[in-house]
Amino acid sequence: MVENETTKPATNAVSSNRLFEYFCDESYYHLWCVRPANERRWGHCYHVQSKEEARGLAEELSQLEQIKNLVTVEHETKESFIARVRACISNKVITGNGN
Numbered sequence: 001m002v003e004n005e006t007t008k009p010a011t012n013a014v015s016s017n018r019l020f021e022y023f024c025d026e027s028y029y030h031l032w033c034v035r036p037a038n039e040r041r042w043g044h045c046y047h048v049q050s051k052e053e054a055r056g057l058a059e060e061l062s063q064l065e066q067i068k069n070l071v072t073v074e075h076e077t078k079e080s081f082i083a084r085v086r087a088c089i090s091n092k093v094i095t096g097n098g099n
Helices: 051-095
Strands: 020-025 031-036 046-048
Touching: 020 051, 031 051, 046 051
Parallel strands: none
Antiparallel strands: 020 031, 031 046
């Protein structure tokens, strides 16, 4: 098979800092496939009509994933802070070192 713009794997078509990649899926009626980078399981993707739609969807999903990751990190930070405060409070209450 000769590679051209429509048959290149997504890693060649999309920069490596993306969380989602896109490519023309010949096995699915030549629709454009958008999937998480490095995902190879069947059915874990979205199919759209055009390359422009695929590029836009990949960019939007990447941005949403980055936002989700930031929120998760922020949430974990708050949770660990709350756990440390609770540990300090229970230590002061139990030992009586509440000066």
